Amino acid sequence: MLALFDLDNTLIDRRGGLEDWARVFVRSRRLLPEAESLICERLRERAYPSDFVDLREAFGLSDDPGDLWHGYVEGIARSVRFPGVRESLEDLRRGGWTLGIATNGAGDVQRAKLTATGLAFLFDGICVSEEIGSRKPAYEHFEAAAALCGARLDAGGWMVGDGPETDVHGGSVAGLRTAWVSNGRTWLDGLHRPDIVVSGVPEAIEVMRATAA
Ligand SMILES: [Mg+2]
Structure with a gap:
């Protein structure tokens, strides 16, 4: 069968894994605390590399969007x-x-x-x-x-x-x-x-x- x-x-x-990742990410980039819920909302259903091009823009980050995506993939993979x-x-x-x-x-x-x-x-x-x-x-x-x-x-x-x-x-x-x-x-x-x-x-x-x- x-x-x-x-x-x-x-x-x-996934939900818990995303929240954990967003918390660490927001702290590491010294973003305002509300960035955490914005990121979770944006990535709530799905995440694709293009989301990280937009997030980089929205938060004025200097990171390469590809690096952001890979950091996310590694982080979220640790979801329990x-x-x-x-x-x-x-x-x-x-x-x-x-x-x-x-x-x-x-x-x-x-x-x-x-x-x-x-x-x-x-x-x-x-x-x-x-x-x-x-x-x-x-x-x-x-x-x-x-x-x-x-x-x-x-x-x-x-x-x-x-x-x-x-x-x-x-x-x-x-x-x-x-x-x-x-x-x-x-x-x-x-x-x-x-x-x-x-x-x-x-x-x-x-x-x-x-x-x-
Ligand atoms: Mg599901």
């Missing part, structure tokens, strides 16, 4: 993963499941984060939107993610993620069952509902394994 996982705020705490994630993924693999990553974002930063978590080796395929030219919730993204795992969507499987539209609605339209990592939020009407609502990846995996048994 195929299990696809979102990366940010599903397997790893959520507790219990590794053990649960290992259990799922031992149970014969095929594991994949389906994530939106820039290839270098997404791969740097996965490498830093030490989780990358657990996945049969890693699908990053920038590398395949298709973003979730597009069907093509899920199709490519399954193919990178050597699997097919029509054989069924699960998508686990925190994004109501990108992960749950998109995954459901692609024919997958879905687990929504709610992070304390309530569901939005108008989208395909998740099959299960969970507190995190370990709970999702527990239910998925029980369902498949």
